[in-house]
Amino acid sequence: MDIIRRERHGVSFYACAHPAWAGTVHGFSTRLGGVSPAPWESLNLGANRGDDPNRVRENFSRFCAALGADVTALVKNHQVHSDRVRPVTAADIQSDPAAPGVFEADGLITDVPGVSLTVFSGDCIPILFYDPQARVIAAVHAGWRGTAAGIAARAAEAMVRDYGCAPEHILAAIGPGIGPCCFETHADVPEGLRAGLGADAEPFIRPLPGGGKFTVDLKRANARWLERSGLTPDHIALCTACTACRLDTFWSHRVQGNARGSMAAMIQLI
Ligand SMILES: [Zn+2]
Numbered sequence: 576m577d578i579i580r581r582e583r584h585g586v587s588f589y590a591c592a593h594p595a596w597a598g599t600v601h602g603f604s605t606r607l608g609g610v611s612p613a614p615w616e617s618l619n620l621g622a623n624r625g626d627d628p629n630r631v632r633e634n635f636s637r638f639c640a641a642l643g644a645d646v647t648a649l650v651k652n653h654q655v656h657s658d659r660v661r662p663v664t665a666a667d668i669q670s671d672p673a674a675p676g677v678f679e680a681d682g683l684i685t686d687v688p689g690v691s692l693t694v695f696s697g698d699c700i701p702i703l704f705y706d707p708q709a710r711v712i713a714a715v716h717a718g719w720r721g722t723a724a725g726i727a728a729r730a731a732e733a734m735v736r737d738y739g740c741a742p743e744h745i746l747a748a749i750g751p752g753i754g755p756c757c758f759e760t761h762a763d764v765p766e767g768l769r770a771g772l773g774a775d776a777e778p779f780i781r782p783l784p785g786g787g788k789f790t791v792d793l794k795r796a797n798a799r800w801l802e803r804s805g806l807t808p809d810h811i812a813l814c815t816a817c818t819a820c821r822l823d824t825f826w827s828h829r830v831q832g833n834a835r836g837s838m839a840a841m842i843q844l845i
Contacts, residue, residue: 576591576593576595576748576809576810576811576812577591577592577812578590578591578592578603578748578749578750578812578813578814579592580816581602581641583640584608584640584641585607585608585637586604586607586609586618586637586638586640586641587605587607587608587824588602588603588604588605588638588641588642589602589603589605589750589751589814589816590602590603590642590748591703591746591748591812593746593812595705595707595746596705596707596746596748598705598707598710598844598845599705599712599842599843599845600642600644600841600842600843600845601642601705601748601840601841601842601843602638602641602642602840602841603701603703603748603750603814603838603839603840604618604620604638604838604839604840604841605618605751605825606618606824606826606836606838608637608638608641609630609633609634609637609638610630610634610637611626611627611630611631611634611836614831614834614835614836615630615835615836616836617634618634618637618638618836618838619631619836620634620635620693620695620836620837620838620839621695621697621836621837622673622674623675624833624835624836624837626836631673632671632672632673635649635672635673636672638841639672639691639841642841644691644841644843645689645691645843646691647668647670647672648665648668648670648689648691648843649668649669649693649841650663650667650669650683650685650690650691650692650693651669651674651675651676651683651693651694651695652676652678652679652681652682652683652694652716653675653677653678653679653680654676654680654681654694654695654716655679655680655681656681656718656720656721657681657720657721657724657726658681658682658721658724658726659679659680659681659682659726660680660681660682660684660713660726660729660730660733661678661680661682661683661684662684663683663684663685663687663690663692664685664687665687665689665690667690681694681715681716681717681721681726682694682713682714682715682716682726682730682733683713683714683715684704684711684712684713684730684733684734684737684738685711685712685713686709686710686738686844687844688710688843688844688845689843690843690844691841691843692712692713692714692841692842692843693714693839693840693841694714694715694716694839694840695716695837696716696750696752696818696837696838696839696840697818697825697826697827697828697831697835697836697837697838698718698752698753698758698819698826698827698828699716699717699753699793699828700717700718700722700749700752700753700793700794700797701714701715701716701717701749701750701751701752701838701839701840702714702715702717702730702747702748702749702797703748703750703842704730704734704746704747704842705745705842706734706738706740706741706744706746707744707746708740708741708744709734709738709739709740709741709744710844711734711738711739711740712842712843712844713730713731713734713842714840714841714842715727715729715730717793717797718793719758719760719767719791719793720767722768722771722796722797722800723764723770723771723772724771725771725772725800727747727797727800727801727804728800728801728803728804731745731747731801731804731805731806732804735804735805742804742805742806743805743806743807743810745806745810746811746812747798747801747806747810747811747812748812748814749794749797749798749811749813749814750814750840751814751816751818751824751825751838752793752794752817753817753818753819753827754792754794754815754816754818754820755779755781755790755791755792755793756790756817756819756820757817757819757820757827757829757830758790758791758792758793758819758829759788759789760788760789760790760791761787761788761789762787762789764789765780765789765791768780768791768796771800772796772799772800772803775799776796778792778795778799779791779792779793779795779796779799780792794813794814794815795813798811798813818838825838826838
């Protein structure tokens with residue numbers, strides 16, 4: 576399964592084109608197609624980045640229209656780099672798309688059609704989940720701490736344990752985020768990854784010449800967590816686009832710091 580770039584009504588986004596995902600509307604936003612000025616130019620979906628809430632509302636309207644999602648049915652978290660995945664229903668909808676999330680968590684899960692699960696990122700790895708048989712969806716935000724803590728596995732486990740999904744039915748899409756080309760770290764990140772994945776972490780850690788620094792592949796580390804949860808490798812799609820390499824398309828926290836907008840990943844059961 577591939578994640579491909581699409582464009583609709585002037586909004587560019589990434590999505591899984593495989594027909595198995597047809598029971599959802601879903602996508603990963605880029606910075607292209609919105610109304611915000613610099614430094615949020617232009618499709619800023621972050622309500623807490625200093626941008627005008629009216630522009631954030633308009634940007635959400637455009638992104639949701641491009642996806643075919645319901646802009647009045649968003650459910651969000653207050654993201655805290657945890658491994659908490661929150662079960663939600665229609666009661667959790669915040670009707671104003673520019674309202675910031677309140678509950679501290681980094682994942683969302685539901686079996687309620689029409690609820691638009693929304694997670695935010697600006698280098699971190701967004702992951703969307705779908706079980707077409709049980710009709711269950713999830714969305715997670717996995718920075719390095721969430722990746723080390725295995726939030727991708729926590730979401731898959733919750734789908735199986737609490738919603739009756741079979742691991743071999745679950746599809747996962749790992750979206751745009753910082754790649755190993757640009758994610759240079761100190762020893763804390765490799766140590767965190769080893770604490771979570773054990774020896775399975777090694778293929779995703781490369782020491783840099785000179786010692787003391789490393790590059791880390793967070794996307795493939797998340798894919799490994801998903802395989803360990805019983806997902807079929809064929810069912811894990813991975814977007815290779817690097818947010819830090821492609822500032823024409825994305826924002827990068829690593830490169831731009833706090834003077835930037837926020838991307839979102841969204842999924843809704845039809
Ligand atoms: Zn890169």
